[in-house]
Amino acid sequence: MLLPELSRLLAASTIARRDHTATLLLNGEVLVTGGTDINVNPLSSADLYNPATGKWTLTGSMSEPREGLTATLLPSGEVLTAGGSADGGRCVSSAELYNSSTGQWTPTGSMTQPRCGHTATLLPNGEVLVAGGVEALIDTPDTPATFATAELYNPSTGTWETTGSLNTSRASHGAVLENGQVLVAGGYHNSSTEFFAGLASAELYDPSQGSWSITGSMRLALAPSTPVLLANSDVLVANDAQFYHPVIAAWVNTGALPKVARAPGKASLLQNGNVLGSGTVCNYSGCGHVPVSACFLYITSTNSWSVAGSMNHPRVGHTSTLLPSGKVLVAGGYSRVLGGGITVLSSAELYTP
DSSP states (O other): OOOOEEEEOSSOOSSOOBSOEEEEOTTSOEEEEOOBOTTOOBOOOEEEEETTTTEEEEEOOOSSOOBSOEEEEOTTSOEEEEOOBSSSSBBOOOEEEEETTTTEEEEEOOOSSOOBSOEEEEOTTSOEEEEOOBSBOOOSTTOOOOOOOEEEEETTTTEEEEEOOOSSOOBSOEEEEETTEEEEEOOEEOOSSOSSEEOOOEEEEETTTTEEEEEOOOSSOSOOOOOEEOTTSOEEEGGGTEEEETTTTEEEEOOOOOTTSSOOSEEEEOTTSOEEEEOEEOOSTTSTTOEEOEEEEEETTTTEEEEEEEOSSOOBSOEEEEOTTSOEEEEOOEEEOTTSOEEEOOOEEEEEO
């Protein structure tokens, strides 16, 4: 039986980057922007991937570099980027819009406070919910407390307004729209008494009420891989090998992951309803948890996992984007070998189911 494969693209991205964003545009192209380079410098540049040609081209740059930003496709076809850090330290409140027709960015209203490591979720009414985050990317005990605050972006006015706050402040969490509500799960919590305390808790935002309610907690306290809304309205968190079941408001285990690597850090829903997991590290004694190329496939009909071939380059901190063709574009990220330094990647690959 032939496994689905990952094939290296003929062209690499114009710029090596990690921890960036990737947004599928209405015209089928993919906008990649932000993140950091090999020297951990935040980037303002942006690339476009054209699936028809398999090529990358530079497009307009954001007005300032952004690490820890969010990017959201609006119903208008514009892309809203918000927050992030321009210098690897203090975060910004500014936001800007990308116009795919002109390839240019224009400023829009600023958030009510600076944020990095927040989430941004497009609501059914066209507004964007931004929740949580932190005001600085400083890994010391002096790191500012995480935020519980949330706010809404109105594309019609280009302005932000506050909405109900989370029950628990958090950053580097996951968020997904589920049955008209926003499910937020995991992340970490900073306070005057806690430093990078992992969270397993989850909450639901009700847009009609502008408020949050606590729901069932995940099995593990972690920063979840991209939560994936399945066809049956369950929400899969690949690196916890669990899914949220909205009917019982609880998390249910999936089948066990194959023991060839640790759980994947990225996940993309395929057109057939299954989920591709990528971005894993080794799991044997003494391996140093370096990135490996192994990928996994979650099969929804059997609630089980299988090996889904291997990437050409081991990588984590990349993006994984489902294309209109049904293929998945994996781009950028970083790799390293045991005892060696980090290599930030410009390469990209296509997964063919």
